Amino acid sequence: MTAAIATKGLTRQFGTVRAVDGLDLEVPRGTFYGFLGPNGAGKSTTIKMLTGLLAPTGGTMSVLGEDLTDRRKAREVKRRIGVVPENLALFDNLTAREYLTFIGRMYLMPPGVVRERTQELLTMMSLENEEKKLTMEYSHGMKKKLALAAALIPNPELLFLDEPFEGVDAVASRVLRDILKRVVERGATVFLTSHVLEIVEKLCTQVGVIAKGKLVYQGSMAAVRESGSLEETFIKAVGGDDHESQKLSWLES
Amino acid sequence: MNADWEQLKTILWLRWRLTTNQWRRTKGVGPALAIITAVAGVIITVAAGLGGFFGGVFGLATARPEVIMLVWDILVMAFLFIWMVSLITELQRSEMIDLSRLLHLPVSLNGIFVINYLTSLASLSVAVFLPAALGLSLGLLGSHGWRMALLPPLVLAFLFMVTAWAYHLRGWLMVLMVNPRRRRTVIVTMTMSLVLVAQLPNLFINVIWRPWQHKTAPPKLVAVPVPGSPTNGIMVTNGSLATNAPSPTNQLAVIDPGTQPNPWALYLQVHNYVPLLWLSKGAQGLADQRVWPAIWATLGALTIGLAGMRRAYVSTMRFYQGSESAGVAKPLTPAPVTGPPQRNFMERQIPVVPEEVAALSLAFFRSLSRAPEAKMAFLSNVIVIVVLGIMMISHPFPPPGDTAKLFIATGGALFSLLGPLQILCNQFGFDREGFRALVLLPVSRRRVLLGKNLALAPVVLALGFLLLVALTFMLHLTPLLVLAGLVQMGAFYLVLCVVGNFASSLAPYRMAPGSLKPSKVPAKTMVLIFLTHLLFPVLMAPAFLAPALAFGVNRWLGWPMGLVDVAASLVLLGLTTLFYSVCLNPLAGFLERREKDVLLVVSQEVE
Numbered sequence: 001m002t003a004a005i006a007t008k009g010l011t012r013q014f015g016t017v018r019a020v021d022g023l024d025l026e027v028p029r030g031t032f033y034g035f036l037g038p039n040g041a042g043k044s045t046t047i048k049m050l051t052g053l054l055a056p057t058g059g060t061m062s063v064l065g066e067d068l069t070d071r072r073k074a075r076e077v078k079r080r081i082g083v084v085p086e087n088l089a090l091f092d093n094l095t096a097r098e099y100l101t102f103i104g105r106m107y108l109m110p111p112g113v114v115r116e117r118t119q120e121l122l123t124m125m126s127l128e129n130e131e132k133k134l135t136m137e138y139s140h141g142m143k144k145k146l147a148l149a150a151a152l153i154p155n156p157e158l159l160f161l162d163e164p165f166e167g168v169d170a171v172a173s174r175v176l177r178d179i180l181k182r183v184v185e186r187g188a189t190v191f192l193t194s195h196v197l198e199i200v201e202k203l204c205t206q207v208g209v210i211a212k213g214k215l216v217y218q219g220s221m222a223a224v225r226e227s228g229s230l231e232e233t234f235i236k237a238v239g240g241d242d243h244e245s246q247k248l249s250w251l252e253s
Numbered sequence: 254m255n256a257d258w259e260q261l262k263t264i265l266w267l268r269w270r271l272t273t274n275q276w277r278r279t280k281g282v283g284p285a286l287a288i289i290t291a292v293a294g295v296i297i298t299v300a301a302g303l304g305g306f307f308g309g310v311f312g313l314a315t316a317r318p319e320v321i322m323l324v325w326d327i328l329v330m331a332f333l334f335i336w337m338v339s340l341i342t343e344l345q346r347s348e349m350i351d352l353s354r355l356l357h358l359p360v361s362l363n364g365i366f367v368i369n370y371l372t373s374l375a376s377l378s379v380a381v382f383l384p385a386a387l388g389l390s391l392g393l394l395g396s397h398g399w400r401m402a403l404l405p406p407l408v409l410a411f412l413f414m415v416t417a418w419a420y421h422l423r424g425w426l427m428v429l430m431v432n433p434r435r436r437r438t439v440i441v442t443m444t445m446s447l448v449l450v451a452q453l454p455n456l457f458i459n460v461i462w463r464p465w466q467h468k469t470a471p472p473k474l475v476a477v478p479v480p481g482s483p484t485n486g487i488m489v490t491n492g493s494l495a496t497n498a499p500s501p502t503n504q505l506a507v508i509d510p511g512t513q514p515n516p517w518a519l520y521l522q523v524h525n526y527v528p529l530l531w532l533s534k535g536a537q538g539l540a541d542q543r544v545w546p547a548i549w550a551t552l553g554a555l556t557i558g559l560a561g562m563r564r565a566y567v568s569t570m571r572f573y574q575g576s577e578s579a580g581v582a583k584p585l586t587p588a589p590v591t592g593p594p595q596r597n598f599m600e601r602q603i604p605v606v607p608e609e610v611a612a613l614s615l616a617f618f619r620s621l622s623r624a625p626e627a628k629m630a631f632l633s634n635v636i637v638i639v640v641l642g643i644m645m646i647s648h649p650f651p652p653p654g655d656t657a658k659l660f661i662a663t664g665g666a667l668f669s670l671l672g673p674l675q676i677l678c679n680q681f682g683f684d685r686e687g688f689r690a691l692v693l694l695p696v697s698r699r700r701v702l703l704g705k706n707l708a709l710a711p712v713v714l715a716l717g718f719l720l721l722v723a724l725t726f727m728l729h730l731t732p733l734l735v736l737a738g739l740v741q742m743g744a745f746y747l748v749l750c751v752v753g754n755f756a757s758s759l760a761p762y763r764m765a766p767g768s769l770k771p772s773k774v775p776a777k778t779m780v781l782i783f784l785t786h787l788l789f790p791v792l793m794a795p796a797f798l799a800p801a802l803a804f805g806v807n808r809w810l811g812w813p814m815g816l817v818d819v820a821a822s823l824v825l826l827g828l829t830t831l832f833y834s835v836c837l838n839p840l841a842g843f844l845e846r847r848e849k850d851v852l853l854v855v856s857q858e859v860e
Contacts, residue, residue, distance in 0.1 A: 051357050052356065052357070053356050053357060075359050075360070076359070078357065078358060078359035078360075079359040083357040085357055089354040089355075089357065090354075091267070091271060091354065093270075093271045093274040093275050094267075094270060094271065094274060095274070098270055098274075102263060102266070102267055102270075103358070105259070105260075105263040105266075106260055106263055106355075106358045106359065106360055107358070107359060108256055108259055108260075134274060
């Protein structure tokens with residue numbers, strides 16, 4: 001079986017800046033993959049390319065065995081993936097139910113199925129009582145939950161999540177984690193970026209670390225645990241210096 | 254194909270839901286306003302169509318071809334003007350259906366592109382122009398015969414040409430505006446271009462055409478044979494124009510005695526080369542029983558429109574799929590450290606002014622100088638000054654007397670205070686989320702207000718000075734009058750500050766970033782904005798006491814007007830300074846009581 005995601009020398013250049021520089025990535029199907037990296041490392045750019053939001057300037061990539069840069073195939077691949085993009089891509093003047101209905105219809109799902117899944121997702125995400133509110137009136141966490149519900153509604157084979165836990169409260173975070181675990185248990189693949197290393201450590205089976213556009217670490221979570229904690233592996237991989245904070249001597253005065 | 258159709262239906266449903274929800278959110282007056290707008294829209298559309306039709310049948314039944322051309326020109330110009338205004342308004346808000354929100358979905362981009370184009374046609378300008386133009390075409394068909402049947406296709410081709418290129422322009426500007434700093438520049442440039450374009454007819458008439466000069470030198474009428482012209486028409490000979498024709502073979506030509514080319518001839522020639530005027534050119538040709546201009550115009554407009562559409566399609570697809578860079582900033586190369594860091598703008602001191610007030614005013618000034626809305630407000634003033642200046646120079650006005658100059662100087666000084674009125678009366682609305690920092694500051698609100706007022710002062714006074722200098726060149730104002738004007742401007746800036754500070758705390762409204770468009774303004778605030786502008790002349794009226802006093806003293810005692818004007822202005826400045834200092838503490842207290850409500854209003858993001 002082909003990998004869920006496979007890239008070879010994937011590159012994206014903006015002017016003189018290489019946001020992603022020759023990325024070789026392989027994510028097997030059924031994996032919970034954590035894609036980590038410091039701010040500005042190229043995580044979101046990679047997700048944008050893998051979801052067809054941004055064209056690469058070099059290299060090759062396949063998603064669910066298909067080339068997403070081929071416009072004829074891109075639409076078919078997109079039918080099989082769910083995405084929670086960085087900016088959430090919600091419509092401010094829609095209610096949660098309307099938004100989920102819209103997404104369901106765009107995936108050409110039968111109206112009865114859309115209705116049923118919408119109700120279940122709204123209940124699970126504790127959004128059913130906020131039904132009359134427009135999404136612009138939602139808190140950041142509620143918007144995140146709605147975006148995830150929208151990504152889940154077509155029951156995708158591959159789920160891309162860009163910072164899904166950022167700004168989400170502990171209760172909602174627990175719900176999201178449980179849902180994502182179930183998604184992976186039924187054989188789907190989850191590819192997520194996050195700054196919350198504890199959550200990645202708990203959820204993911206594979207991790208990759210990107211720094212300055214290059215993949216600097218890739219391995220299983222078991223291998224990470226053998227060599228210490230994820231935090232240590234991450235800092236070592238990106239070349240972080242934990243003595244930097246000692247420079248602000250005036251803080252002690 | 255079926256999938257595409259299903260998705261297109263879903264997009265249409267989405268647009269409908271977004272619109273109805275937007276109206277629903279405004280509650281109260283919202284639905285009523287929606288109904289009124291819809292009814293008004295229908296009435297305007299029907300009226301435009303009927304007006305055009307009856308105008309064509311009766312009004313233009315016996316009109317000469319050039320008159321028909323002029324009518325079409327007016328219609329086209331009115332349409333283009335309203336179209337541009339709505340285009341700029343559109344640019345200042347986010348797209349109703351932003352393609353980037355759909356790209357991760359399994360959606361047909363071509364379908365969305367077409368839907369977005371078609372929905373861009375749903376505007377007031379098209380709703381008025383299209384029925385009016387089609388009605389006029391049908392009316393002309395009734396009154397001028399079968400040839401006019403070529404007009405409706407020409408109208409549609411013209412509309413396609415304009416809307417396709419506008420769609421391309423909008424897409425291109427949106428690509429540019431992805432970069433937030435460039436976004437500001439784009440909005441300011443577009444708005445200023447619109448203001449300038451709106452002034453073009455004014456400048457054409459007053460500076461190039463100057464019809465009052467033609468009255469003084471009446472043109473000579475001569476009969477000129479027009480070869481190959483079977484009926485009435487116009488003819489240009491040596492830069493002159495024939496405007497009437499008594500017979501099929503001889504026409505009356507208006508020969509301008511001057512050697513300069515006639516503007517009317519120039520105007521006619523322009524129609525050959527400017528595609529936006531081909532509709533009028535085609536209509537003129539058809540009225541003159543020539544069909545080829547209309548056929549060529551239709552084909553030309555269609556070709557240009559298709560080219561625009563193709564460019565719009567290619568650039569939009571390339572941009573949304575990331576093949577086209579929106580201009581990502583290059584990485585900054587750190588400057589070599591050669592010594593202690595340089596003092597930056599924010600570290601400057603202002604003489605006499607307390608440290609906190611200086612810091613506040615410098616921060617406000619820096620922020621305003623980068624805000625496109627502030628630039629637009631001030632630049633509009635400069636443009637008005639320039640246009641007025643050109644008109645005054647080119648018009649043969651009799652030179653004003655000394656008494657008139659006295660009042661003109663005061664009027665000019667006060668006029669410069671009108672531009673920043675909106676900013677002054679909504680000082681916190683432009684801060685948006687930044688106002689939170691002000692609320693958190695451990696600084697007395699008196700100093701906050703002082704900082705706000707001080708930040709605007711240099712720009713307002715500089716503009717006023719510019720205007721007075723311009724007036725001095727044009728009307729030869731004396732230095733004393735200019736000085737008096739400057740003093741009056743300072744005095745009444747203080748009065749405006751008091752009013753502005755009060756209005757800013759009482760009825761703030763959030764300004765949409767990068768525009769002069771308020772977001773979600775309650776009715777009471779609307780009334781207040783209206784009243785502030787209405788009361789502006791009343792508030793400024795006492796400034797005329799100084800020139801009035803100078804005039805009276807000169808009349809009765811014979812003292813020099815300029816000196817008295819300056820002295821009276823200084824007294825006024827003293828009085829307004831006293832008024833300002835007395836009001837500042839109560840205003841600060843009022844702001845302190847209201848600041849949480851102000852914060853709620855100005856920091857609430859509304860689309």
